[in-house]
Amino acid sequence: xxxxxxxxxxxxxxxxxxxxxxxxxxxxxxxxxxxxxxxxxxxxxxxxxxxxxxxxxxxxxxxxxxxxxxxxxxxxxxxxxxxxxxxxxxxxxxxxxxxxxxxxxxxxxxxxxxxxxxxxxxxxxxxxxxxxxxxxxxxxxxxxxxxxxxxxxxxxxxxxxxxxxxxxxxxxxxxxxxxxxxxxxxxxxxxxxxxxxxxxxxxxxxxxxxxxxxxxxxxxxxxxxxxxxxxxxxxxxxxxxxxxxxxxxxxxxxxxxxxxxxxxxxxxxxxxxxxxxxxxxxxxxxxxxxxxxxxxxxxxxxxxxxxxxxxxxxxxxxxxxxxxxxxxxxxxxxxxxxxxxxxxxxxxxxxxxxxxxxxxxxxxxxxxxxxxxxxxxxxxxxxxxxxxxxxxxxxxxxxxxxxxxxxxxxxxxxxxxxxxxxxxxxxxxxxxxxxxxxxxxxxxxxxxxxxxxxxxxxxxxxxxxxxxxxxxxxxxxxxxxxxxxxxxxxxxxxxxxxxxxxxxxxxxxxxxxxxxxxxxxxxxxxxxxxxxxxxxxxxxxxxxxxxxxxxxxxxxxx
Numbered sequence: 001x002x003x004x005x006x007x008x009x010x011x012x013x014x015x016x017x018x019x020x021x022x023x024x025x026x027x028x029x030x031x032x033x034x035x036x037x038x039x040x041x042x043x044x045x046x047x048x049x050x051x052x053x054x055x056x057x058x059x060x061x062x063x064x065x066x067x068x069x070x071x072x073x074x075x076x077x078x079x080x081x082x083x084x085x086x087x088x089x090x091x092x093x094x095x096x097x098x099x100x101x102x103x104x105x106x107x108x109x110x111x112x113x114x115x116x117x118x119x120x121x122x123x124x125x126x127x128x129x130x131x132x133x134x135x136x137x138x139x140x141x142x143x144x145x146x147x148x149x150x151x152x153x154x155x156x157x158x159x160x161x162x163x164x165x166x167x168x169x170x171x172x173x174x175x176x177x178x179x180x181x182x183x184x185x186x187x188x189x190x191x192x193x194x195x196x197x198x199x200x201x202x203x204x205x206x207x208x209x210x211x212x213x214x215x216x217x218x219x220x221x222x223x224x225x226x227x228x229x230x231x232x233x234x235x236x237x238x239x240x241x242x243x244x245x246x247x248x249x250x251x252x253x254x255x256x257x258x259x260x261x262x263x264x265x266x267x268x269x270x271x272x273x274x275x276x277x278x279x280x281x282x283x284x285x286x287x288x289x290x291x292x293x294x295x296x297x298x299x300x301x302x303x304x305x306x307x308x309x310x311x312x313x314x315x316x317x318x319x320x321x322x323x324x325x326x327x328x329x330x331x332x333x334x335x336x337x338x339x340x341x342x343x344x345x346x347x348x349x350x351x352x353x354x355x356x357x358x359x360x361x362x363x364x365x366x367x368x369x370x371x372x373x374x375x376x377x378x379x380x381x382x383x384x385x386x387x388x389x390x391x392x393x394x395x396x397x398x399x400x401x402x403x404x405x406x407x408x409x410x411x412x413x414x415x416x417x418x419x420x421x422x423x424x425x426x427x428x429x430x431x432x433x434x435x436x437x438x439x440x441x442x443x444x445x446x447x448x449x450x451x452x453x454x455x456x457x458x459x460x461x462x463x464x465x466x467x468x469x470x471x472x473x474x475x476x477x478x479x480x481x482x483x484x485x486x487x488x489x490x491x492x493x494x495x496x497x498x499x500x501x502x503x504x505x506x507x508x509x510x511x512x513x514x515x516x517x518x519x520x521x522x523x524x525x526x527x528x529x530x531x532x533x534x535x536x537x538x539x540x541x542x543x544x545x546x547x548x549x550x551x552x553x554x555x556x557x558x
Contacts, residue, residue, distance in 0.1 A: 005389055007272045010381045010404050012103065012534065017549060019106070019407040019556045020378075028403060029118055032089060032373040035400020039368065044395050046250045047338045051368070058243035058369035059086040065241070066123060066231040089120030092371035094235070094362075096130045097163050097212030099137050099537035102409040102549060105219070107375045109550045110405050112228045114373065122230040125366065126216050128164040129235055129297060129356035131306065137537050140530055141184040144415045147530050152181050155211060162297075162356070163212035164236045165304040168205060175202055185540060188413050188531075193546060194539035197222060219538075226547055238365070239356050245345040247365055248296065248355060249330065249338055252318055255292040255311040258394060259285040262295060262360070265389035281383040282359065291323060295361045298322050301352030309355070317341065326353070360387050367391075367399045374402045407556070408534040409549045411541060415531050418524050426518040433511050437503035438473045440510070465506065472502040 013020045023031055044051040063086055091114050093107040111122035136153040154177040156170045168174050178198025185192050197218065204221075205214035213234075220232050238244055251258050263284045270280065278284060285293040291310035298309040298320075307322040317332035318341070328348075330341040348355060357365060363384050367374045368391070376384055381404035391399045432439060476499035479492050504511075538546055549556075 004268055005272065005385075007269060007385050008381070008404075009273075010378050012378050012406055013408045016408060016410045016532075017556050019553055019558075020404065021110075021557045022404045023401070025554065025557050028114055028373065031401055031403075032091075032114075032118060036089075036372050038397070038400055042397055044397060047246050047253075047342075049246065054243055054246060055369045056086065058241070058247075058365075059090060061241040061243055062090075062123065062233060062238065062370055063231075065237045066233045089115065089118045089372040090370060091115040091118075091120060091122045091373050091375065092125065092366050093122070093375040094125030094127050094366065095377070096127045097216035098132075098134070099215070099539065101535050102538045102541065102546060103407040103534060104377050105223075105538050106407045106550055106553055107377055107405055108223060108230060109228045109553060110403075111375050112223075112230045113554070114375075115230070118372075120372065123370075124220075124230055124232045125238065125362075126163075126212070126232055126234045127362065128212055129162050129239070129306075129354075129362075131160040132163050132166040132212060133160050137181070138535070139181055139184050139540065140188055140411070140413075140533075140536070143187055144413065144527075144531070147188070147527055149530055150184055152177070152184060159305075161304055162299070162306055162354075164210070164234065164354075165299075165301075166211045167209040168211050168214070174205065178202075181540070189411055189540060189542065191542045192540050193543045196543070197539055226551060228551065235362060236354070236356065238370075239354075240346075240349050242342060242346065243369060244357075244365065245342045246338065247369065248357070249341050249345065251361070252294060252296075252311050252320070252330070254394075255294055255313075255318075258294065259287065259292050261390055261393035264393060265386045268389055269386050281386060288323070291321065295358045297354075297356045297358060298326065299354050300326060301354070304354075306356075328353075359383065360390060363387055363402075364391060364399070367402065368395075371400075373400070376402050376404050377406045378404070407549070407553060409541065409546070410532050410534065411536060412545055413531050415528060416524055418521055418528055423518070423521055423525065426514055426521060429514050430511070430518065433504075433507050433514070435500065437500055437507055438476060441469045441473065441503050441506055469503060469506060472499045475499045 008022075010020070010022070039055060040052040042051045046054050049057075091111045093111045095104055095107070108122070108124050111124065115122035135155045135157050136151040138149050139152050140147055140149050142148045153173055155168055155173055158166070158169060178194050178201075181198075182192060182195045185194075200221065201214055201218040204217040205211075208214055208217075216232065220230075223230065239248075266282060266284055269275070275281075285295065287293065288310070291312050294309050294311050296309040297306045299306050299322075303325065307324060307326075310321050310323050312319040312321075314329070315332075316329060318330040319327065320330065321327040328344075330344050332341075345355065360383070363374065363376075363380065364387050367387070381402065384402060388399060391397060476496055479495045479499070482488060482492060484492055
């Protein structure tokens with residue numbers, strides 16, 4: 001099967017302070033306006049409501065959550081008094097409430113900047129229905145000459161739980177985390193942001209037991225203090241709003257067709273990228289004993305283990321189950337009236353039942369119903385091309401293009417640089433010494449190099465040596481000139497290999513020098529990979545370096 005779409009492969013920028021932005025920044029304003037026109041003029045209806053109308057309701061609900069309802073992403077010390085008009089542009093981005101690296105946090109600053117330029121508002125979705133898998137961060141320590149990485153915990157390991165349910169278990173680990181990271185990092189980075197920022201995280205955690213929420217609040221407060229203004233809303237709140245319930249009901253009502261579109265989009269992506277794993281970029285939706293897997297998660301407050309939600313049609317309505325412990329039904333009503341089913345979805349939250357969107361549906365909802373423009377990082381941009389295909393197949397429209405934006409900032413650790421070209425050159429030299437020794441020895445054998453031109457690691461050839469080398473070179477040339485056939489192939493190979501091996505003693509000093517340099521270069525490369533990683537959390541960087549990178553990012557966009 002040939003892929004029906006062309007897919008981009010986005011790669012992280014490699015150079016320090018380099019930024020990737022596609023489409024180019026100057027084109028974003030026009031792309032935003034074009035995308036909004038496509039959505040608001042669409043004839044698509046979702047459970048009987050025109051897309052443009054549901055979009056207005058969803059945007060209004062998002063703003064209410066951000067400003068008027070109790071917002072778990074804000075606290076009393078965070079200024080969220082930002083005037084918002086749902087008719088003006090909304091620039092949306094999102095990420096899990098974790099220790100992101102600077103290139104990921106850059107999305108929030110870019111969204112705020114773009115919103116300012118187009119007269120709108122930026123909103124970051126805190127994807128708190130993702131699992132909290134890590135309770136430590138990787139920190140470089142040791143010395144420049146002998147660096148190593150250590151994992152420093154900020155809480156006890158617990159079974160993987162969605163961030164919106166994950167509480168802090170070990171307050172002693174949590175409270176001392178900043179000091180322990182600062183101490184480990186001190187030999188390499190003496191003034192990391194975490195020394196002054198972690199007390200703010202601890203302060204945030206005094207008003208919430210939720211681990212991710214405490215981190216997100218303190219990070220957002222720092223961004224606001226630096227003059228980059230935005231709103232933050234938990235995805236769990238988005239999933240509790242009536243517009244999301246209508247959107248979810250529409251998908252659940254069409255579970256068989258949705259599964260077909262979803263799996264076809266994934267198959268097309270795998271075909272285009274030659275992926276053999278059925279788990280990449282995401283697993284297919286399954287069908288088991290008449291139950292159709294949907295792209296939603298379900299769990300209960302009593303058992304906060306995230307499970308797949310399955311649907312099955314019945315005369316009474318839509319049966320829903322996790323196929324383990326929980327089951328319910330959404331009533332089917334005559335005339336297409338979906339109010340009772342939507343009301344039932346709203347009741348779930350009061351009963352401690354959590355319905356949450358999976359990755360593709362999270363961004364599909366955000367791009368169709370919330371955003372005038374959505375900003376992705378590298379990973380999100382790669383997989384969300386599947387969302388484009390899904391949306392076109394299921395809704396019959398192509399969603400507005402998203403922005404792919406990421407940056408690379410490296411810790412300010414002075415160390416010896418290593419050229420990848422030098423590594424290749426050394427490896428190629430060793431190969432030439434093995435397979436083409438005559439390229440160096442022919443000049444010596446023919447006495448074309450004067451004694452003072454010989455490198456100190458080469459052996460000058462005495463007359464007897466010159467004769468031997470010349471003989472080996474002649475043997476090799478003679479056999480190379482002989483056309484290879486089935487009768488002479490084995491003998492030809494033996495004679496050429498013998499000639500190459502016969503010349504090796506005269507190149508041994510040079511070989512040892514190259515091998516030593518290669519070993520030292522490889523060792524330095526490994527040290528540099530640790531020192532230069534772009535994945536270290538933003539809080540390990542010095543405050544001024546990080547702040548300048550995030551606020552002045554436009555200077556580094558090509």
